[in-house]
Structure formats: structure tokens, C-alpha cells
Amino acid sequence: MIQEQLWKPEIDKSECNNCRICVEFCFRKVFGIDADREVQVVAGDNCVNNCHGCEWRCPQVAITFPRPITQESANRTAAYYKKKGKKVPVEFIDFVKKRYGLGINAE
Ligand code: SF4
Numbered sequence: 001m002i003q004e005q006l007w008k009p010e011i012d013k014s015e016c017n018n019c020r021i022c023v024e025f026c027f028r029k030v031f032g033i034d035a036d037r038e039v040q041v042v043a044g045d046n047c048v049n050n051c052h053g054c055e056w057r058c059p060q061v062a063i064t065f066p067r068p069i070t071q072e073s074a075n076r077t078a079a080y081y082k083k084k085g086k087k088v089p090v091e092f093i094d095f096v097k098k099r100y101g102l103g104i105n106a107e
């Protein structure tokens, strides 16, 4: 089990285009903008263990975590949306398929 304080995103700066989607999305304010106007991880300790919310929203696939999204965690995310009466986001379904080869039952 990965300890909570070690669970934080890493940004591949060679891929990141500073679009700020992660900054705006993250509800724990893990990302910030430095003096050069570049997006950085500024509060990694705030990251929620096993959350991958920013990873699949990054259009550059520039965010990684200590552990990849598994079928089990992908199913949990899908179940979360269904429980809320919402559709599983197409972006999420496409991302886990392309990056991890996982299939999600969106019904
Ligand atoms: S969403 Fe991805 S590309 Fe955009 S600022 Fe964040 S890490 Fe960079």
C-alpha cells in the first residue's frame, strides 16, 4: 500500500503545455503557477490517495502517479458516476482504454 504522503502527481514538463486544466480542476489545490507562469505541483501533500482525477483530464497525458489506474479503480470511478445518476464521461472511457487498455461498462 502506497503511503498517503507519497501519493502525488508528477508533471512531465516536456509534455505539459501549461493549459491549466489541472489547476482549475483539482479540488485540493495541488497545482499552482510559478513565477515563470508554468504549472507546477505546489501542494503534493494535499493530494487524495488513489485519486486520478487530473490524470485523465490532462489533454497532454502529462500527469502520472505512483500507481496506474487499474480495472478495479476504473470500475469504482464508473460506479461513482452511475450512483450520482450521471453518464460516465466519454473522456474517461477513452483515456483508460488508450492508456491502460481497460474496458468500462458505461451502461
Ligand atoms: S492539464 Fe496537463 S498539460 Fe495542462 S497544465 Fe496540467 S499537466 Fe500541463
Ligand code: SF4
Residues within 6 Å of the ligand: 008, 009, 025, 026, 027, 028, 029, 030, 031, 046, 047, 048, 050, 051, 052, 053, 054, 055
Ligand atoms: S489526483 Fe485528485 S486530488 Fe490529486 S492532484 Fe489530481 S485531482 Fe487533485
